[in-house]
Amino acid sequence: MNHILVIGGTGTVGRQVVSRLAAKGAQVRVLARSPSAARLPPKVKVVRGDLTVAETLDACLDGIDAVFLVWTAPAAAVIPALERIAKHSRRIVFLSAPIKTAHPLFQQPNPLRAMFEQIERLIETSGVQSTFLRPGMFAANALSWWAPQIRVGNVVRWPHLAAPTAPIDERDIAAVAVRALCEDGHAGAEYVLTGPQSLSQFEQLSTIGRVIGRSLRIEEISPDEARRELLTIGPPPAVNMLLDAWAAAIGQPAHVTSTVAEIIGTPPKTFLDWATDNAAEFRA
Numbered sequence: 001m002n003h004i005l006v007i008g009g010t011g012t013v014g015r016q017v018v019s020r021l022a023a024k025g026a027q028v029r030v031l032a033r034s035p036s037a038a039r040l041p042p043k044v045k046v047v048r049g050d051l052t053v054a055e056t057l058d059a060c061l062d063g064i065d066a067v068f069l070v071w072t073a074p075a076a077a078v079i080p081a082l083e084r085i086a087k088h089s090r091r092i093v094f095l096s097a098p099i100k101t102a103h104p105l106f107q108q109p110n111p112l113r114a115m116f117e118q119i120e121r122l123i124e125t126s127g128v129q130s131t132f133l134r135p136g137m138f139a140a141n142a143l144s145w146w147a148p149q150i151r152v153g154n155v156v157r158w159p160h161l162a163a164p165t166a167p168i169d170e171r172d173i174a175a176v177a178v179r180a181l182c183e184d185g186h187a188g189a190e191y192v193l194t195g196p197q198s199l200s201q202f203e204q205l206s207t208i209g210r211v212i213g214r215s216l217r218i219e220e221i222s223p224d225e226a227r228r229e230l231l232t233i234g235p236p237p238a239v240n241m242l243l244d245a246w247a248a249a250i251g252q253p254a255h256v257t258s259t260v261a262e263i264i265g266t267p268p269k270t271f272l273d274w275a276t277d278n279a280a281e282f283r284a
């Protein structure tokens with residue numbers, strides 16, 4: 001694929017996809033709502049576009065072979081945007097979620113799930129070559145969930161500390177995405193991507209404390225306290241979905257797959273690797 005458009009290229013995963021594509025010498029273009037704020041490598045072309053304003057997508061998609069799609073826009077924008085994306089491209093790699101994995105962490109009802117199912121259906125019925133990436137919990141969630149508390153003190157208040165997840169490093173998701181965008185052989189694939197280890201939220205927080213050399217006091221709070229305190233990490237439906245997912249996940253190890261290693265040829269990064277490389281974000 002010669003010309004690749006990254007939608008979501010200013011975000012956690014998309015930014016890593018863009019830098020890897022640029023380093024490979026691919027012709028990479030980024031769709032962004034505010035190109036001047038994108039802070040991307042100079043050789044990357046950034047084009048103004050907005051998924052919620054479908055007419056803006058045509059210019060971004062002109063001459064494009066493959067699209068990496070991150071969708072965080074409202075559900076109402078899905079149909080017009082997907083029609084245009086599928087019309088212009090031959091290959092779509094969509095950053096989805098493990099919505100088909102039977103583990104209880106991934107099976108709690110939530111509004112995102114229906115939207116992802118709709119996006120996948122539209123891509124599949126369009127006839128475009130597609131690959132769905134289904135990462136579990138991102139290691140980078142720690143930046144919005146825990147860093148604000150850790151930067152200002154040693155106390156971290158968090159619910160369901162015993163809930164295990166297998167946090168995945170955004171660089172590993174991006175490495176898989178680049179393979180799926182640039183190589184043949186991934187059409188129709190659905191890759192469930194996880195980090196290498198099942199770690200409780202308590203263990204993840206302790207890892208961060210170790211890495212930054214501080215002894216954190218990690219305090220369990222109730223789901224009701226969390227509902228009141230965690231509105232900074234997302235709207236109430238997102239907070240409720242997370243609380244339900246963590247509660248349901250307690251008592252069994254997280255779902256761990258070997259997919260990252262099979263595709264990129266090296267093991268996925270550990271949470272310790274991620275925390276070490278992001279330690280500055282947790283220091284005041």
Ligand SMILES: NC(=O)c1ccc[n+]([C@@H]2O[C@H](COP(=O)([O-])OP(=O)(O)OC[C@H]3O[C@@H](n4cnc5c(N)ncnc54)[C@H](OP(=O)(O)O)[C@@H]3O)[C@@H](O)[C@H]2O)c1
Nearest residue numbers: 008009010011012013033050051052071073097136137138
């Ligand atoms: N966090 C997890 O644990 C987890 C696990 C599995 C799956 N996921 C899925 O991963 C996705 C999030 O990935 P991420 O963390 O890399 O994203 P992110 O950091 O939240 O970034 C979102 C990207 O989408 C762009 N964007 C938002 N609205 C847009 C619009 N209307 N038009 C064009 N671009 C728009 C943003 O661009 P701007 O610069 O314009 O804001 C930004 O580049 C979500 O779909 C989520 O459900 C997350």
